[in-house]
Amino acid sequence: MRGLRLLLRAYFLLFLVLPAVAVLGATFSHLSAKLLTERVYLEALFRSLLIASLTTLLATLFGTACGVFVSRLILPGRNLWLILHTLPLFFVPYQFALAWSVLLPAGFSKLLFSPLGVVFVLTGCFYPLVFWAAVVALSSIPPEEEESALLVAPPREVFLRLTLRRIRPYVWGASLLIFLFAFSEVGVPTYLGVNVLPGEILTRFAAFYDLPGAMAASFPVVLLSLILFLAEKRVFSRLRFQERPAERVIVFRAEGWRRVSVVLFLASVAVLFLLVPVGVLIYEASDLKSLHLALSRGTESLLHSLLYALTAASLAAGWSLLSLHFLGRRERDLISWVTLLDFFLPSVVMAVGLIFLWGRLSAAVYGTALLLLAGLLARFSFLPYQGLSLAYERLDPSGIEAAQLSGAGELRVLARIVYPQLRRWFYLGLMLAFVFSMNELGLGAMLYPPGGEPLVVRLYTLSVNNPVGVSAALALLNSLGTLVLVTFFLRRGLARA
Amino acid sequence: MKRWFLFSVALLFILVTCGKREGMEVVVYTSTDQVFSEPVLKEFEKRTGIKVRMVFDTEETKSTGLVNRLLAEKDSPKCDVFWSNDPLRVEILKQKGVLAPYRSPQAAKIPPQFKDPEGYWTGFSGRIRVILVNKELVPREEYPQGIEDMLDPRWKGQFALANPLFGTTSFHVASLFVVWGDEKAREFLEGIRRNGLKLASSNGEVARWVALGKVKFGFVDNDDAFSMMEEGRPVEMVIPDQDGLGTLFMPNAVALIKGAPHPETGKKLIDFLLSPVAEEMLAKATCRQIPLNPDVPPPPEIPPLSSLRLMQVDYAQVARKMEEILPFLRRWVAER
Numbered sequence: 060m061r062g063l064r065l066l067l068r069a070y071f072l073l074f075l076v077l078p079a080v081a082v083l084g085a086t087f088s089h090l091s092a093k094l095l096t097e098r099v100y101l102e103a104l105f106r107s108l109l110i111a112s113l114t115t116l117l118a119t120l121f122g123t124a125c126g127v128f129v130s131r132l133i134l135p136g137r138n139l140w141l142i143l144h145t146l147p148l149f150f151v152p153y154q155f156a157l158a159w160s161v162l163l164p165a166g167f168s169k170l171l172f173s174p175l176g177v178v179f180v181l182t183g184c185f186y187p188l189v190f191w192a193a194v195v196a197l198s199s200i201p202p203e204e205e206e207s208a209l210l211v212a213p214p215r216e217v218f219l220r221l222t223l224r225r226i227r228p229y230v231w232g233a234s235l236l237i238f239l240f241a242f243s244e245v246g247v248p249t250y251l252g253v254n255v256l257p258g259e260i261l262t263r264f265a266a267f268y269d270l271p272g273a274m275a276a277s278f279p280v281v282l283l284s285l286i287l288f289l290a291e292k293r294v295f296s297r298l299r300f301q302e303r304p305a306e307r308v309i310v311f312r313a314e315g316w317r318r319v320s321v322v323l324f325l326a327s328v329a330v331l332f333l334l335v336p337v338g339v340l341i342y343e344a345s346d347l348k349s350l351h352l353a354l355s356r357g358t359e360s361l362l363h364s365l366l367y368a369l370t371a372a373s374l375a376a377g378w379s380l381l382s383l384h385f386l387g388r389r390e391r392d393l394i395s396w397v398t399l400l401d402f403f404l405p406s407v408v409m410a411v412g413l414i415f416l417w418g419r420l421s422a423a424v425y426g427t428a429l430l431l432l433a434g435l436l437a438r439f440s441f442l443p444y445q446g447l448s449l450a451y452e453r454l455d456p457s458g459i460e461a462a463q464l465s466g467a468g469e470l471r472v473l474a475r476i477v478y479p480q481l482r483r484w485f486y487l488g489l490m491l492a493f494v495f496s497m498n499e500l501g502l503g504a505m506l507y508p509p510g511g512e513p514l515v516v517r518l519y520t521l522s523v524n525n526p527v528g529v530s531a532a533l534a535l536l537n538s539l540g541t542l543v544l545v546t547f548f549l550r551r552g553l554a555r556a
Numbered sequence: 557m558k559r560w561f562l563f564s565v566a567l568l569f570i571l572v573t574c575g576k577r578e579g580m581e582v583v584v585y586t587s588t589d590q591v592f593s594e595p596v597l598k599e600f601e602k603r604t605g606i607k608v609r610m611v612f613d614t615e616e617t618k619s620t621g622l623v624n625r626l627l628a629e630k631d632s633p634k635c636d637v638f639w640s641n642d643p644l645r646v647e648i649l650k651q652k653g654v655l656a657p658y659r660s661p662q663a664a665k666i667p668p669q670f671k672d673p674e675g676y677w678t679g680f681s682g683r684i685r686v687i688l689v690n691k692e693l694v695p696r697e698e699y700p701q702g703i704e705d706m707l708d709p710r711w712k713g714q715f716a717l718a719n720p721l722f723g724t725t726s727f728h729v730a731s732l733f734v735v736w737g738d739e740k741a742r743e744f745l746e747g748i749r750r751n752g753l754k755l756a757s758s759n760g761e762v763a764r765w766v767a768l769g770k771v772k773f774g775f776v777d778n779d780d781a782f783s784m785m786e787e788g789r790p791v792e793m794v795i796p797d798q799d800g801l802g803t804l805f806m807p808n809a810v811a812l813i814k815g816a817p818h819p820e821t822g823k824k825l826i827d828f829l830l831s832p833v834a835e836e837m838l839a840k841a842t843c844r845q846i847p848l849n850p851d852v853p854p855p856p857e858i859p860p861l862s863s864l865r866l867m868q869v870d871y872a873q874v875a876r877k878m879e880e881i882l883p884f885l886r887r888w889v890a891e892r
Contacts, residue, residue: 097890160768168768252761262757356594370567377564418628426634428571509583509634510609520590520612527787 060385060469067382068390070374074436075397082274082281082404082412089275100259104279107256110177111242117182119234121328122189123226128321129190130197131222132313135322143329144190149541150337151498151515152184153246154534158336160251161343161527172251180247183332185237192233196226214311235291242283243405246500246519256280257407257501264411264505274415277408288403292396340531349528356521357533360514361540367428367503367513368496369544371435372443376489379444380481383451384473395448402441406501409438413506427508434502439495443488450484451477486552490545497541514540581607582821585622586639587723588808592779592843593639599837600828606821611635626654626813633815636822639829642727643670643809646677647875656814658823662830665849670807680830681838681845682807684864685728687794688766688781689773700773702797703732706748713752716762716774720745720885723759724777728804729885730878731869735801738881745888755889767791777806778858779843786842795864802865807848808838 129140147155156171159180163171170176200222208217248255256279264273313321344350382394401409413434417424424430454477462472478485503516512520518533586593590612597608613621623645626638630653638655640646649655650672657675670679689699700706706715718725733741754771756762762774763781767789781793796803810829816822828834835847844855854860 099890160764169770172765172768172770249757252756252765254757258757366567366571370564370571373560373564373567377560422632426629432571507611508609509585509611510607512610512612517590 063381064385067378067385070378070436071382071394071397074433075394075401075440077416078409078412078433078437079397079400079404081416082277082408085270085274085412085415086277086281086408089271090278091275099254100256100276103254103256103259106174106253107242110174110181110248110253110255111238113175113178114181114185114241115234115238117178118186118237119189119230121182121332122186122191122233123193123230125186125325125328126190126193126197128325130194131218132311132318132321134313134318134325140325140329141194143333144325145187146337147184147333148187149494149545150184150538151246151500151518151534152181152244153250153500153519154340154538155183155332155336156180156247156250157527157530157534158339158343161531162335162339172253174253176251177244177248177253177255180251181241181244183336185240186328186332188237189230189233192229193226196229197222200225232291235287239284239287239403239405243280243407243501245407245504257405260411261407261501261505264407270411270415273411277411280405280408284403284405284408285400288400291403292399340534343528343530344532344535346528349526349532352526352529353532353536356529357514357517357536360512360517361536363507363511364497364513364515364537365540365544367431367435368493371432371439371496372489372492374432375436375440375492376443376447376485379440379447379488380478380485381473382444383448384477385469391448394444398441398444401437402439404438406434406438406499407505409434410502410505413437428511431502431506431508431511431513434506435496435499438499438502439492442491442495443485446484446488446491447481450481454480483552486548490548490552493544493548494541497537580605580821581609582636582818582825583609583611583634583816584637584639584825585611585613585626585635586641587613587622587645588639588641589779589843592838592841592845595841596829596834596837597825599833600825603828604824606824608825623648627652630654633813633817635813636816636818637825638811638813640677640809640811641683642724642806643677643679643871644727644730644875644878646809646811647672647872648879649811650674650676651875654814655811656816656819658812658826660823660827660830662827665851666830667848670848677809677811678826678830679807679809679848681835681847682805683724683777683779683843683845684795684806684858684866685724685775685804686778686781687773687796688763688776688784689792689794690766690769690771690790691792692790693769693772696792699792699794700796701794702800703775704744706753706775707744707751709751711751711772713754714772715748715752716754716756716765716771717748718756718759718762718776719889721882721889724804724806725759725775726878726885727806727874728775730874730881731804731867733877733881734869734874735867742884749888763791779845782842782844782857795859797867798865800865802867804869805846805861805864805866808845 125144128134129137129144134140159171160168205217205221208221212220243257245257245261249258260273260276260280263276264270344353383391386394413430414425417430417433424433458476459472462476467475498515500515500519503513504519507513507516514533514537518530518537521530521533584597593612594610597610600606601608611622622638626635626649629635638646638649646655655676659675660678663671663678666678666680672678687700700711705711706717720726720729729741729745732744736744754765756765756774759776759780763776763784765771766774767784767787778793781791784791785793810826812819812822812826832849832852835849835852838845839847839852839855844857846854846858846861
């Protein structure tokens with residue numbers, strides 16, 4: 060087992076510790092006060108903060124409201140609402156920006172091509188994170204708590220004083236993630252012509268290959284990521300995950316105009332943030348010429364995307380499982396911190412850091428698919444690791460100890476006792492890492508090897524001077540590829556759960 | 557779990573071996589829009605069986621991104637051929653010692669002013685700078701006719717230009733510095749800023765802004781204009797300064813990289829790009845590029861090159877000027 064442990068530690072060091080050290084070291088060593096005198100830079104920083112704050116606020120409001128309504132009210136078609144309010148996560152945000160830019164008439168386009176337009180598009184893409192945080196949190200509250208409270212207080216008061224308080228850490232956690240994602244988003248602001256800080260960093264690096272300049276420009280992003288990282292770590296420590304949801308949950312019956320209003324609200328959010336943009340994409344992509352062109356131009360890139368995303372997701376999930384079982388508690392805690400930190404570093408900054416690192420360490424990695432793989436592993440190992448680690452801590456140790464006492468080898472214990480109990484979490488982590496890797500634009504655009512362009516990058520570079528129908532068809536191809544694999548993972552993960 | 561392990565190892569193997577496939581291949585970096593360059597490169601692949609590995613520039617960092625990447629990789633080149641969408645970048649790369657000379661037999665019919673005298677780069681199919689006007693917002697008789705219209709107060713805040721640090725706009729601005737001299741060019745840039753210039757990140761964005769009515773007109777390349785027209789947008793193209801300065805003509809340029817990993821296949825790709833086949837493909841595509849080989853018919857929508865009034869510029873001089881004015885342009889952009 061010593062060889063395996065060495066391998067797990069090598070993965071941790073190469074793909075997780077070194078990138079974080081490279082990014083932080085390079086950023087702090089290239090600090091320059093000169094940047095703070097550049098108007099464009101300061102404006103981009105301010106705009107990024109404004110966009111991220113407004114997006115977080117709106118996405119939290121929409122996500123929490125939808126989550127509470129779907130979880131706590133008896134409504135027709137509950138599963139349909141769950142699906143409709145999840146699907147936006149499977150689309151690359153700038154696909155929706157593309158759809159809205161096609162749909163809106165000239166009078167509205169000024170509004171769309173502005174920071175408010177960016178906020179609108181990003182809110183629609185990210186509110187499902189809060190929605191799911193609320194759904195999961197509400198389903199894990201033991202019903203006895205609320206039932207007792209309902210004996211002495213009206214439902215409204217119970218909801219405000221007890222239920223909301225119990226779901227708050229989950230919603231906070233999701234909101235922090237949304238803030239980070241919105242702050243580090245490149246595709247939507249660039250497409251809508253809004254200059255934000257990550258776009259400024261990308262331009263400074265990609266246009267001039269100016270590593271010190273790009274790293275210096277990254278300082279506020281890294282600083283903010285560190286602050287959010289610490290906040291998130293605090294929030295995570297307060298979460299009490301349930302291996303399974305509570306067996307019963309409290310639901311309320313809404314009647315009359317209240318019921319109609321709730322259904323209308325849920326439907327409006329789904330129409331606005333999912334059905335309209337996806338409808339536009341389908342309409343634009345519906346002619347045969349566009350479909351043919353998209354398939355001929357996009358199939359190879361889709362295969363590249365699937366290869367990168369599947370490799371990264373399966374390695375990250377496998378490494379997470381093995382590390383949790385074979386490494387000691389202290390190492391596991393350290394891994395938890397470092398994976399979270401890497402996840403919080405924006406992809407553009409991570410890409411610059413990786414070029415900085417591997418350009419010096421090994422010419423055999425720079426310019427190859429391994430560099431992109433290293434980037435995906437650094438950013439997304441967190442997703443399977445965190446989920447699996449929460450579930451691993453809750454495992455009943457008696458089964459493992461019994462197997463060990465009866466002489467079963469470590470690998471056999473893992474395969475026969477541990478893995479079956481963590482299977483659901485393994486596939487959930489695999490699925491999340493896969494979805495994020497499929498839709499990762501910043502790393503893809505900066506690290507893809509010659510001839511190995513992922514579909515998300517192709518869609519981005521082709522969006523200029525490409526017929527809208529072809530771009531729309533490519534966007535749908537990307538989402539379809541993602542959804543097919545996600546369905547497969549979900550089926551596998553839930554098969555024996 | 558065993559199946560997962562085998563699956564991961566297989567994926568990793570494919571990923572590593574795909575990147576190291578030996579055999580006939582060529583690596584090309586290109587700043588020409590992917591939508592136009594890729595079909596030409598695929599055609600080369602189809603005709604020769606040589607695998608083309610492509611890297612494209614993003615629209616926002618057009619030209620400069622790949623030039624700086626080539627400079628960064630100078631000591632350990634990964635690229636064989638650089639297909640630039642203008643001759644300036646290859647001229648800069650030549651001056652920095654990144655290129656190797658190669659005189660293609662296909663270049664015989666290319667006019668000498670579009671070739672490097674020492675054979676470091678060769679020009680082919682080109683584009684012109686045009687004004688794209690939103691015809692729903694501007695009556696035809698009021699269309700702007702030249703670059704200095706951007707100084708006219710009646711257009712205040714109603715026109716756009718791409719970032720002059722990148723792409724063909726940088727070429728255009730550097731050419732103005734050469735033709736007008738530094739003082740007039742700087743005054744012009746300050747003047748358009750005072751007149752409410754909307755600075756876009758790329759020509760594609762300028763074209764989209766005009767098409768959507770965010771501005772009334774903007775300067776773009778003719779391929780950006782034709783893309784919008786083919787989409788059915790309410791736009792029209794004006795070839796600027798036909799009574800005075802002339803418009804800028806920007807040929808593509810192709811060059812072999814010094815120390816290229818696959819020099820022989822690189823030369824074959826250069827031969828193909830300079831051939832009438834490639835020029836014809838680019839003339840017939842949406843970009844309507846103007847061929848330099850007299851045997852290839854020009855696109856019908858654009859007047860023949862011989863009938864256009866063009867800005868008279870020396871590419872080597874413009875390349876030097878561009879490097880010289882870069883700090884000023886960076887400041888100008890930062891203070892806009």
